[in-house]
Structure formats: structure tokens, C-alpha cells
Amino acid sequence: MSRNLRLLFAIVLIVGAFAFRYVRDHRAAAHASATAPHATEPAPEPAPRRMLGRIAFAPCTLAPQFGAASIEAQCGTLAVAENPALPQRRRIDLHIAWIPADEEGANEPDPVFMLAGGPGQAATESYPQVAPAFRDVLKKRNVILVDQRGTGDSNPLMCEEEQDEASDAGEELANAAPADKAAKAQAFATRCREQLSTKADLRFYTTTDAVRDLDAVRQAIGAAKINLVGISYGTRVAQQYAMRHPATTRTIVLDSVAPNTLILGNDFARNLEQALDLQFGQCGKVPACAEALGDPRSRLDALMTRLRSDPPLVRYRDAATNQMREERLLPQHVAGLMRMYAYAPLASSLLPLQLKEASEGRYDGLMAMAKMLDSALAGQMMFGMQLSVICSEDAYGLKDNPDDAATLLGNQFADYLGAQCKVWPKGSMPADFHQALHSNVPALLMSGEFDPVTPPRYGEEVARSLPNARHLVVRGQGHNVIGAGCMSKLFAQFIDKADAKSLDAKCLETVPYAPPFTSFNGWEP
Secondary structure (H helix, E strand, O other): OOHHHHHHHHHHHHHHHHOHHHHHHHHHHHHHHHHOOOOOOOOOOOOOOEEEOOEEEEEEEEOOOOOOOOEEEEEEEEEEEOOOOOOOOOEEEEEEEEEOOOOHHHOOOOOEEEEOOOOOOOHHHHHHHHHHHHOOHHHOOOEEEEOOOOOOOOOOOOOOOOHHHHOOOOHHHHOOOHHHHHHHHHHHHHHHHHHHOOOOOHHHOOHHHHHHHHHHHHHHHOOOOEEEEEEOHHHHHHHHHHHHOHHHEEEEEEEOOOOOOOOOOOOHHHHHHHHHHHHHHHHHOOHHHHHHHOOHHHHHHHHHHHHHHOOOEEEEEOOOOOOEEEEEOOHHHHHHHHHHHOOOHHHHOOHHHHHHHHHOOOOHHHHHHHHHHHHHHOOOOOHHHHHHHHHHHOHHHOOOOHHHOOOOOOOHHHHHHHHHHOOOOOOOOOOOOOOOOOOOOOEEEEEEOOOOOOOHHHHHHHHOOOOOEEEEEEOOOOOOOOOOOOHHHHHHHHHHHOOHHHOOOHHHHHOOOOOOEEEOOEEOO
């Protein structure tokens, strides 16, 4: 196997988890083909339905974003008013999946609701990736997945991809002034708004609306109390629910914590810099890596300086088509690659080697990785729902930070989101929306040491106002750690006992660091 093929194989295995859109589209096509009635065959019998409370469910399959395993579930819908002040107008059919407990007769009455990240991801589409972490929870409790309005099959707010937006790789855009880039982003948001406004009042797809929907589902299934498991942006939803509905919140689990006080977008640049410094710093602790690859951070800084002034024309193999292509490697390619790979240290362990390759004039690996990532991520987030959340809840607090100007990401998030939110309809939020959650609710908080988006300091901040909370930090891990090491066992014990402080978390000390690749054969033994 050649060096490039080995690299490609490793990348596909690690980053394939991002290939949501491909799997989803092909799954839908296969399902439509398999279930379409044939002229010579009778229509299939309708699937048997089960009731949970007053919601009727039928068998369904939740396909994973990556891998062969799928999740058998029961799926149903609950109609809710889009605008609560106009219940007779447009209604949204919330898509709900129910994974029944293993022992139906031994079910505890309080189910577990998993809340997806983003904002813009759907719970039913995200769950298969974290399903193993819920294995012990399912011994006693049902798991409920509600596609947040605007995602999944709950009136999804996806903008049609436009070729010029999907290929922002041209030299003209790369060299454009920040104001021109912001104007381009705003123009896209305007087109998206016009497209989606025919099917949705975009003011009513916020976190506050989602919290109201969650409680409607709770009531409909007949649960007096629920356990909330929020992941990333889902931790905001969980905190908001616990704030508005304390009497019906039994426990909360916050994985990769976003504090209520956070303005989404302001800290992205700073957090990534800190995470990369920590992750790249691991190379200096491994003699073979330090000798072979030098200082990855210095190489990255030198590469970005080169790309900003003279982006090279790179010939690379397209992972999707296996065809050779030529394109200029631009700063946004590398910045996006560094940011998304930093979510998973196992993936980022590939980067020091590729930065050394680039320092010696070989850019094809970085380009292939960046383009494959762009393709895999396309369509994962419901862009319309994301803007409805951020523009309603965070836009007023977005600001440029002069200290971020020289960072990998700069102030692009604040600039682009600020421009887009100027033209996006805004919903309302409670006056105390961005106040810290003060509650006696039992809470388990978990963070990854190297998380580039929601660093451990966020978990520490939230835990300070929750006297019955415990914050666990998993060493060497990035974003979304509920399945790391023994965390799934601790998670299940917490849901069972509703007491985080009694957990014996010593088992987390055995979680290893991901060693960096020192050659195309992998890392040192």
C-alpha cells in the first residue's frame, strides 16, 4: 500500500463519522426504493403501532452516520403550533423516536431525553453515533429522541446549496476584503430566508420554542419527570428546560458544556488556539514525534503566513471521485481542517505529520483532507434553524475581539454571523435567558481536556451554581465525551442514583492520550 493510500485509508476511517449527508441521502433513496409498491405486488400491511401515552409509534430504523450498525426504534409524531399565539395556524409535526427499555416490565417512569448539538443537528440522526453510551441506561429506562423543530423530520430548515457558496475556494474570494466576504454571507442568508419563509415563520425556531416542544412531548407520553442529556448546543437546551420546568426535571447530564451566559461565536477563535496548543504540545512529549516532526504549531503559523500571501496550486486526488484535481490551497481550507479535526484528538493526531509535509512543499495531503471534510460536512447542519437560534439569542452580543485578529479563525464568525443576522427574522427570548442556571437539580457535567469549542472552563463555570453537580474532565479528549472510557458506565450510574458526587470516577484515569502520527505508517509503538 502506497504512502498516500495509507493516509487516505486512515483519514476515511477517522473522519468518516462526519459523512452524514451521504449516508442520509443514500439511506433515504434505498428506503424509498425498497418500500415503493410494485404494480404486481399488493401494498404492504401497515406496521403495528404501539402507544406511549397518547402518541402512536410504529417500528423504524435509525441509520448511523458512519458504520454498519443501526438502531431499531419506534417512531411517531406530535403536532404542535409553530406560533403558540396562533394555534390554529401552521403546525409542526415533531418527529420523535422511542428506544424502549430492554425489560419492558421493569421500566422506570422517568425516560431519558437526548438533546442534539449544533444548533442544527437532529436527535434521531445523531443518536446512532452515541448509542453505545446509552446501553446501560436502556436496561431500565426508555430513551426519547425529539428532532428539534427545524431539524431532521421536524420541518427541517435546510437551504439549498448554491455552487458559488459551496465552492468558496476561488482566489478572488480568498483575497477579498472582510466587508466583501460579509456581504457575500449576508446575500446567501437573504436567499435562504426567502426560500424558507414559504414553509416557516423563522422567528419561532429558537431554543425557547424547543423547550416548549420538549415539555409538550413529556406531557404527551405521560412522564411526570424526565432526565435530560444535552450534547454541545443540547446543553443549552437542557439548562433552559431545567430553568423553565424545574418540577419535571429529575436530572441533567451536560456533555461538552455551553453555559447559558455564553454568546455563541465570540470565543471560537480563542478556544481553538488553546486546544491546538494543547494537542500539538503532545508531540513535544513524545521523543520520536519531536525528533521527526519538530514543532507543529510553528509549522502551522508559517504555513498560514505563506497561504495568505502566495497560496500554492496543488495537485491532489479527490477522495470522493478518485480523480486527480488541481486547486489552490487557501487559508480557509487549513483553518477549517484544523478546527474540525481538533474536535477529535484521534483525528488531529494526523495533522503534525501533514504540517511537516507542507513545510517541505508537499501540500496534497492537506488539500485532500480539507476537501474531503468539506464534502462530508455539507448538509449536516440545518442552516436556517441555526440562524434562527443564533440571531435570536446571540447576535446582540457578537463582537470583534482585536486580540483574535491574528488567530487561525480571526473574527470571521462574529463578522459573518453579524452580517447574516441583520437580514434574518428574530424571535424573542426570556429576559433571564443568558443568566446562569441556579438549581438544586442533580447534574453530571463532562468535558474533554482538549475540546476546541466548549473547553473545561465552561463546565467549571456552570457547576459553580449547581450545588448538586459534579464536573468530570476526561484527559486527552476533545468534543463529546459521553462514550470515552468508562464515562458511559458513570453516566448510567448517575441516571440510576441521581447522585453525581457518589460516583467513583477513578476509571477515567486510564483513558489514554492519542499519540501523534510520526510517519505514514502510523504512530510509534
